[in-house]
Amino acid sequence: MELKEKQRKILDVAVELFKEKGYMGSSVRDLATKLNIKAASLYAHIRSKEEILEWICFGIAQEFFVELQSVKNTPVNPKEKLDLFIDKHLSIVLKNRDVTHIYSNEWRHLEERLPEFIELRKQYQLEVEELISEIFQAQNWELKSPTFTTRFILHTLNNSYFWFKRNIDSTNEITEEIRDKILFGLLGNQKR
Numbered sequence: 218m219e220l221k222e223k224q225r226k227i228l229d230v231a232v233e234l235f236k237e238k239g240y241m242g243s244s245v246r247d248l249a250t251k252l253n254i255k256a257a258s259l260y261a262h263i264r265s266k267e268e269i270l271e272w273i274c275f276g277i278a279q280e281f282f283v284e285l286q287s288v289k290n291t292p293v294n295p296k297e298k299l300d301l302f303i304d305k306h307l308s309i310v311l312k313n314r315d316v317t318h319i320y321s322n323e324w325r326h327l328e329e330r331l332p333e334f335i336e337l338r339k340q341y342q343l344e345v346e347e348l349i350s351e352i353f354q355a356q357n358w359e360l361k362s363p364t365f366t367t368r369f370i371l372h373t374l375n376n377s378y379f380w381f382k383r384n385i386d387s388t389n390e391i392t393e394e395i396r397d398k399i400l401f402g403l404l405g406n407q408k409r
Contacts, residue, residue, distance in 0.1 A: 224272075226252070227263060228269060230248060231243075231273075232273065232316055233315070234247055239323065240266075240326045243266070244266070245265075245266050248266070248269075267327065267329065270319070270324075271327065271329075271330055273319050273320060274319075274320050274324050275334065277309065277316050277317065277320045278320070278334070278338070280313075281341060282341060282344075284306065284308075284309060285305075285341070285345065285348070287305065288301050288302045294355075295351070295356050296352070296356060298348070298352055299352045299400070300396060302345070302348060303395070304392055304396065306371075306374045307377060308392065310375060311391065314378040317375060320375075321376065324338075345367050345371060346366075349366055350363045358403075366403060369399075369402075370399055373398075374399075
């Protein structure tokens with residue numbers, strides 16, 4: 218999804234607005250006011266407020282899929298592949314904190330493309346579950362519930378932006394700590 222320069226500006230301001238007031242609490246008029254233009258002028262660049270939510274939700278979902286494919290295609294051992302997946306997914310989350318917040322909390326307000334988005338989320342979860350299952354099997358680690366484990370990992374990663382201040386210079390320490398906690402939680406005292 219390639220946005221024009223003006224659409225990118227609208228998106229950036231909408232992200233701020235949706236984070237501040239929520240999607241349902243925000244109006245096109247609010248957005249126009251923040252952009253210092255008339256509400257009617259916005260419609261030269263967008264179909265609706267929902268289209269902006271689509272840009273947010275489908276845009277970051279696409280980033281997650283691209284990085285997941287990159288992990289799947291990286292020829293490293295299974296443990297390194299799990300580390301790499303956690304690092305890449307978390308990197309997207311931490312670089313896009315406000316977008317991730319909207320993606321995680323406001324997607325239910327999609328109307329026209331909601332079924333498509335739900336299917337996209339399910340597909341991503343299934344692909345991550347396959348990756349996790351392959352890794353656990355290759356490492357001979359016990360995996361009681363691949364679905365629960367996958368949901369646990371994704372929920373933890375997607376909501377990690379809540380736990381850390383924005384002004385932290387490096388996300389490396391955050392990523393390492395979260396990765397270690399996830400792996401310890403999953404594996405306990407099994408060899409890692």
